[in-house]
Amino acid sequence: MGRRWGIVVMAVALLSASCASSQASRAPTVAPTAGSSTPSQAPVTAPAVPDVADAPVVVLPPPDFTSTISEITPELAARMEPSWRPGCPVPLEDLRYVTVTHRDFAGEKVQGELVVHADAAEDMVTVFRALFDAGYPVRSMRLVDDFGASDDASMDADNTSAFNCRAITGGTGWSEHAYGRAIDVNPVENPYVSGSSVGPSAGREFVRRPDSPGVIHGGDEVVGAFAAVGWLWGGDWDSPVDYQHFSPSGR
Template identity: 75%
Template sequence: MGRRARTAAIVMVVALLSGCASSQASRAPRAASTPSATSTPVTAPSAPDATEDPVVAVPPAFTSAISPITPELAARMEPSWRPGCPVPLEDLRYVTVTHRGFDGVDRQGELVVHADAAEAMVTVFHALFDAGYPVRSMRLVDDFGASDDDSMAADNTSAFNCRAITGGSEWSEHAYGRAIDLNPVENPYVRGSSVAPDEGRAYADRPDSPGVIHAGDEVVRAFASVGWLWGGDWESPIDYQHFSSSGR
């Protein structure tokens, strides 16, 4: 082989070897990339702001309303009012008030009273509601056919009823809308050994039980604040359920 031929062969071999090395390098695995030192780290959620206002329980609200006797209400009151009663319908008012039940649930009660007693009753029952005094039921006596006995037996608090006094012929203060009977079972009418309603016998000796009225308690004070007097102060009969503007 001549010198030129040998030189060309050597050049060819070197080129082939260089190509193989380049090919091997291209097939080598690449190193894994390292996260940049400037990456934003993941952080845990921040704790609640300790300066947030605490949750405050809203006290139950007392509501009331006073309205005239509408034709619809007059129809409902047919058992308790009739022509010849000592007060006309236009002088009466329908009163609704919030009261606390014996089960702790607040309810809207209803009364019919004389117009000049309406605001006083709202004042009284607002005070009793604030004091937590329970009222079993407060419905118009007409829901019991205007029967005083049936209303008392149901422990119903009521006011207006065009009727005579118990055991007499004169108009009761209820017939003027200026008297109220409150929780009659817990606060019965007592004359000697006679107790009305009969369900109230267990309360005739005035136990310290919910709804029972005692001399000088928050109930007596609430009615006294509007000038109403308590039948529990009478000597005989003793009418623990009864409050009136005249004291009769």
């Protein structure tokens, strides 16, 4: 009996140890007290979510070249009274107001303006985008009305302009400018030459100076940009020679 009793006592002891171990594994983790050498378990936190309101605002620079094409408004028609009048060969509704970015002679970006025929508006945007990308400078690009529709005054100011209801130079028929299908570019650097006559007079010193900014030469980026939209250069005429002039008809 003594042997059996000893076996029973040993079995009870093993069972008690097993139960204690099981209870310990299910017991909650208790944070250690101060001075305890038991390592503490770091709390688990969710990753921080950035606040959209605190995100930096990225401001994109405006595009280098911009353009607009619009119809002639009543306000613009009033401004154009010097250059358009009843009896002109093209009605106002067939004209378009065009703005394009160009570079001036200091390399700064400037917004210029033109009035051209509706069927030439897209071509002018295409041309001046190419000239802007090429870095070609334009001295001034304002409506000829700012000069009282005087072609001479506009040229003297080295102003690039298009529509002007006027007769052809030295003649009585309508100029291509009267249809909005011609443009004069940098007139001082690219004057009209007829024999010994040069217009504007300030253009005399620029006649075919290859090293001067703004001077147009055959085969250069200006002639090429206009040729790409089907416009011809007056610099190719025999006599007179109109270095500033471009038109789709070649007149």
